[in-house]
Amino acid sequence: MPPALLDMAPRPFLLTQGRTQAHSAAIAIETQVVATDHGLATCAHATFERRDIVEVCREPLSVAEIAARLGFHINVVRVLVGDLYTDGLVVAHLPEFDASRDVATLRRVIRGLRAIS
Template identity: 35%
Template sequence: MKRPGRDDDPDRLYTVTGGRSRSGTDAFDLVTLVVSESEPTPGMQSEHASILRICRSPTAVVEIASDLGLPVSIVRILLGDLHAAGRITARHPRTAASADQLPDPEILKQVLVGLRNL
């Protein structure tokens, strides 16, 4: 069984990132929500264009990686490119809500117990 991202040709991943192994920013963790600010343009790298299409509505980094079948580390590099070009915006879900708007930790614990019991 082929594992997306792990069994990909290393040369392909090298080409996709332009040889970079790290993103130039720490702005993207797994749950950062990304939104496109523009449409793909002709001649754009196919992975960048795919990200812009996927992110027409807020989409988490982990979902983008899954949709593209690429490792999160590679997707972070691509997102950094798009962010630097002003083609996407990103925000962490916690920055959108103040502490008093977050769910009660006790309720979250009860939900977790309920899910484990399923």
């Protein structure tokens, strides 16, 4: 992206209205997110970032994958997914185990992040 366009990109705190957490749900980076039928039907009326998240979640994706695909900061995605979840535009499936302490999961995340670059 040319430097002039980088200066025009909205700052993360503008996308989340200064919030660092969603209003309701605690959204982890491994949370699986999928768009609802309602979300897909109404996403054309959403802001750009929210619409992009709903569109990319036609198939289940983790919050980390959404951030990587859309080029958004992961904490921005966590806040926006929480808002979309509250509004019924996406469904969030939290894992049953603590993935942050699971070595195999952490290795898969590292491999996935390396593959993106």
